[in-house]
Amino acid sequence: MKISPISGFPEYLPSQRIVEQHFLDVIRETFELHGYPSIETRAVEPVERLLGKGGDADKEIYGIRRLAADEATAAADSELGLHFDLTVPFARYVLENAGHLSFPFRRYQIQKVWRGERPQEGRYREFTQADIDVVDVGELAPHFEAEMPLVIAEVFRKLPIPPMVIQVNNRKIPEGFYRGIGIEDVAGTLRIVDKLDKIGPDKVAEQLVAAGCTPEQAQQCLALAGIRSADLSFVEQVRALGVSHPTLDEGLDALAAVIRAGMDNAPGAMVADLKIARGLDYYTGTVYETQLAGYESWGSFCSGGRYDSLASDGKTTYPGVGISIGVSRLLGLLLSKGLVTASRSTPAAVLVAVNDEESRPTSVGIATALRQRGIPCEVAPKPAKFGKQIRYAERRGIPYVWFPGAAESGGDQVKDIRSGQQDDADASTWQPPAEDLRPQVTAGADPSP
Amino acid sequence: MKISPISGFPEYLPSQRIVEQHFLDVIRETFELHGYPSIETRAVEPVERLLGKGGDADKEIYGIRRLAADEATAAADSELGLHFDLTVPFARYVLENAGHLSFPFRRYQIQKVWRGERPQEGRYREFTQADIDVVDVGELAPHFEAEMPLVIAEVFRKLPIPPMVIQVNNRKIPEGFYRGIGIEDVAGTLRIVDKLDKIGPDKVAEQLVAAGCTPEQAQQCLALAGIRSADLSFVEQVRALGVSHPTLDEGLDALAAVIRAGMDNAPGAMVADLKIARGLDYYTGTVYETQLAGYESWGSFCSGGRYDSLASDGKTTYPGVGISIGVSRLLGLLLSKGLVTASRSTPAAVLVAVNDEESRPTSVGIATALRQRGIPCEVAPKPAKFGKQIRYAERRGIPYVWFPGAAESGGDQVKDIRSGQQDDADASTWQPPAEDLRPQVTAGADPSP
Numbered sequence: 001m002k003i004s005p006i007s008g009f010p011e012y013l014p015s016q017r018i019v020e021q022h023f024l025d026v027i028r029e030t031f032e033l034h035g036y037p038s039i040e041t042r043a044v045e046p047v048e049r050l051l052g053k054g055g056d057a058d059k060e061i062y063g064i065r066r067l068a069a070d071e072a073t074a075a076a077d078s079e080l081g082l083h084f085d086l087t088v089p090f091a092r093y094v095l096e097n098a099g100h101l102s103f104p105f106r107r108y109q110i111q112k113v114w115r116g117e118r119p120q121e122g123r124y125r126e127f128t129q130a131d132i133d134v135v136d137v138g139e140l141a142p143h144f145e146a147e148m149p150l151v152i153a154e155v156f157r158k159l160p161i162p163p164m165v166i167q168v169n170n171r172k173i174p175e176g177f178y179r180g181i182g183i184e185d186v187a188g189t190l191r192i193v194d195k196l197d198k199i200g201p202d203k204v205a206e207q208l209v210a211a212g213c214t215p216e217q218a219q220q221c222l223a224l225a226g227i228r229s230a231d232l233s234f235v236e237q238v239r240a241l242g243v244s245h246p247t248l249d250e251g252l253d254a255l256a257a258v259i260r261a262g263m264d265n266a267p268g269a270m271v272a273d274l275k276i277a278r279g280l281d282y283y284t285g286t287v288y289e290t291q292l293a294g295y296e297s298w299g300s301f302c303s304g305g306r307y308d309s310l311a312s313d314g315k316t317t318y319p320g321v322g323i324s325i326g327v328s329r330l331l332g333l334l335l336s337k338g339l340v341t342a343s344r345s346t347p348a349a350v351l352v353a354v355n356d357e358e359s360r361p362t363s364v365g366i367a368t369a370l371r372q373r374g375i376p377c378e379v380a381p382k383p384a385k386f387g388k389q390i391r392y393a394e395r396r397g398i399p400y401v402w403f404p405g406a407a408e409s410g411g412d413q414v415k416d417i418r419s420g421q422q423d424d425a426d427a428s429t430w431q432p433p434a435e436d437l438r439p440q441v442t443a444g445a446d447p448s449p
Numbered sequence: 450m451k452i453s454p455i456s457g458f459p460e461y462l463p464s465q466r467i468v469e470q471h472f473l474d475v476i477r478e479t480f481e482l483h484g485y486p487s488i489e490t491r492a493v494e495p496v497e498r499l500l501g502k503g504g505d506a507d508k509e510i511y512g513i514r515r516l517a518a519d520e521a522t523a524a525a526d527s528e529l530g531l532h533f534d535l536t537v538p539f540a541r542y543v544l545e546n547a548g549h550l551s552f553p554f555r556r557y558q559i560q561k562v563w564r565g566e567r568p569q570e571g572r573y574r575e576f577t578q579a580d581i582d583v584v585d586v587g588e589l590a591p592h593f594e595a596e597m598p599l600v601i602a603e604v605f606r607k608l609p610i611p612p613m614v615i616q617v618n619n620r621k622i623p624e625g626f627y628r629g630i631g632i633e634d635v636a637g638t639l640r641i642v643d644k645l646d647k648i649g650p651d652k653v654a655e656q657l658v659a660a661g662c663t664p665e666q667a668q669q670c671l672a673l674a675g676i677r678s679a680d681l682s683f684v685e686q687v688r689a690l691g692v693s694h695p696t697l698d699e700g701l702d703a704l705a706a707v708i709r710a711g712m713d714n715a716p717g718a719m720v721a722d723l724k725i726a727r728g729l730d731y732y733t734g735t736v737y738e739t740q741l742a743g744y745e746s747w748g749s750f751c752s753g754g755r756y757d758s759l760a761s762d763g764k765t766t767y768p769g770v771g772i773s774i775g776v777s778r779l780l781g782l783l784l785s786k787g788l789v790t791a792s793r794s795t796p797a798a799v800l801v802a803v804n805d806e807e808s809r810p811t812s813v814g815i816a817t818a819l820r821q822r823g824i825p826c827e828v829a830p831k832p833a834k835f836g837k838q839i840r841y842a843e844r845r846g847i848p849y850v851w852f853p854g855a856a857e858s859g860g861d862q863v864k865d866i867r868s869g870q871q872d873d874a875d876a877s878t879w880q881p882p883a884e885d886l887r888p889q890v891t892a893g894a895d896p897s898p
Contacts, residue, residue: 035827378484
């Protein structure tokens with residue numbers, strides 16, 4: 001049976017997986033420092049629930065069915081599908097467990113999702129997302145809208161990647177502005193303006209006029225969408241357009257609060273960018289997108305926003321705000337361009353050599369002593385010539401080889417195979433430099449040829 | 450739309466997920482200390498590949514299909530199914546990436562798998578497994594068969610669970626023994642003896658005779674299966690049965706080597722248990738099962754063995770040995786019986802109180818200072834009365850509440866809400882006791898009522 005990759009379902013080699021693990025560890029650690037507990041939801045939801053959300057997501061859903069199902073049970077099985085994001089399952093989880101959760105309820109969720117889309121560069125059928133959300137009952141305090149990008153900015157600051165810029169807007173700004181200049185179809189106008197980066201200002205103006213705007217209204221929309229500032233000056237720039245509407249004022253105040261929190265706590269991480277709209281209709285306040293410096297054409301790697309009705313059971317409504325890191329998309333770019341690399345392909349920092357098969361227990365004992373002090377190691381598979389055992393370590397990037405009984409005293413020695421330096425060592429006390437203990441994940445191309 | 454759990458697809462509340470994370474962290478950390486790199490494989494494999502392995506697994510496979518697929522593409526989609534274990538995908542991964550891997554190749558893999566089985570206690574349709582395997586090209590050194598249970602014994606020693614006993618056997622022992630007493634149908638005999646724990650010795654003897662054994666042969670089979678020792682005395686007990694066969698000798702030597710390594714490195718963790726057979730036909734040497742003390746009737750929580758042909762591409766054969774922890778099964782038991790518990794339902798060690806909404810930036814600044822030194826914390830959602838902010842922390846199990854400016858000096862104070870002790874504190878130096886920094890996961894029932 002022929003073996004070949006399945007398009008859209010990427011897999012990593014061990015050294016690439018070490019990069020992915022480092023990214024996921026930094027994400028998790030940062031989310032937890034900010035007090036977010038983890039949840040995971042099952043991979044499947046009723047198809048009916050999946051179809052109800054996320055716009056035209058119905059085109060993308062994978063249904064599942066038991067291959068051995070008979071007619072009767074097949075009907076029931078066919079109602080389950082793989083989740084295509086983590087927001088729909090989270091909303092269901094909140095409703096299902098509301099009685100057991102304390103509100104406002106924060107959570108992070110790092111899981112795979114599946115979409116039956118046509119695979120293309122940076123788009124997968126199976127991929128990992130890392131989400132944080134906060135939901136509350138009835139009302140959600142606005143300071144949570146400032147918290148989301150601060151957490152994300154900290155994640156990106158800790159990762160070995162080019163600068164990330166979190167673009168923030170508030171839906172109320174275009175909504176109030178459009179109403180202030182007499183445009184009624186806010187959603188339709190937003191959808192056209194959202195294409196600005198793709199089709200340019202001339203085409204946007206054309207489409208706006210085709211949709212019923214006057215040329216003056218179209219130019220005003222473009223002027224608003226052109227405003228971008230890393231500080232609070234966007235407020236004055238909007239005011240200078242001479243439009244006034246209470247919803248616009250609300251939006252400007254809310255966005256200013258988010259940007260001010262960014263200036264105070266994560267300088268340089270955020271910009272107010274008034275063209276950001278997000279395609280999805282359910283956002284009602286702050287919205288976020290994120291660009292990687294130098295790779296703007298790849299689109300957003302981290303997006304989200306506030307929704308006044310994340311979930312509702314008819315009696316109670318749960319407003320929320322959330323943001324989602326596209327981990328697989330980001331890694332796909334970084335790995336394919338050689339922008340990030342792991343120092344080795346195994347967690348082992350030490351290979352304990354084996355002098356002969358009879359003395360393997362001695363080598364195993366040394367490895368046990370090293371592990372008890374947290375030093376990852378493995379024992380050589382064969383009592384080969386030392387040169388061969390060193391090459392075994394080299395191929396995996398293991399920095400140290402331990403030679404039992406190699407010292408004149410009869411004690412052990414350890415060799416740093418990068419420098420060739422070989423010293424007497426005692427397994428109960430020897431410690432590698434901290435940077436050698438775990439694989440290092442750093443920016444830049446793989447140094448190996 | 451009604452919301453209800455889906456049978457066989459368990460989900461955890463945040464405090465239960467903290468228990469699961471602790472288990473997964475211990476498993477990962479131990480695997481990495483032993484030099485195992487991680488891989489993940491895609492969730493799907495061609496159905497043809499899934500059907501080819503694992504006995505009657507075809508009954509259990511979930512196929513996937515795009516709901517929006519038209520006739521033509523539906524045909525192609527229907528050839529993919531969700532993996533039901535991590536061994537079949539690993540074998541495929543080894544063949545697909547052999548040119549990029551260094552052999553012998555170790556890996557660990559912690560992922561969800563799916564089986565369309567009828568759900569019952571301790572059986573799920575979606576569950577997490579944690580596997581380690583070593584594969585080599587052509588030949589696999591026997592010491593790896595001793596390594597597997599040593600790694601697993603270390604995992605179980607570090608987990609807050611009752612004692613685990615790893616039962617080890619070697620397929621060559623019953624095979625040589627059966628041949629030595631004139632039984633030709635080794636596989637058929639093994640399958641019957643494997644039911645010993647379920648149906649008892651009388652029924653096993655009955656079935657063996659029905660399958661063509663003499664009553665004496667049946668009694669010999671039962672005598673062999675009854676042998677169990679934590680030391681090497683099993684060898685003498687087998688010898689005392691007076692059977693000899695070269696394959697039996699090989700098996701006894703191999704099992705003695707594994708048990709000896711266990712006695713040296715993990716005393717009390719392993720027993721030689723000659724009734725262990727494992728249902729699957731592809732095991733050819735050492736086999737492992739694992740019982741939780743006091744919960745033997747739940748069956749094995751960790752199983753595996755050696756297979757001389759894990760994978761083959763026609764030219765090259767890759768023998769391997771592996772073992773798999775049934776993480777979800779184990780957690781399902783422990784959580785349902787209240788045998789393990791987390792000290793809180795959030796990673797946050799500190800809740801920073803908010804005096805009034807205007808001073809929120811002060812509280813955010815304190816939280817930032819604490820986080821910079823690795824202390825997980827969150828800022829109170831509302832400037833409510835302090836009693837209310839304390840109750841917010843209490844409900845989540847957060848041990849400390851930080852009061853900005855509460856000291857007579859105008860500095861801050863921190864209260865341990867369990868003892869009521871409140872002291873002056875500085876966010877740039879204060880450190881909680883190590884055991885309060887992260888949620889503690891311990892054996893025993895949830896202390897809350």
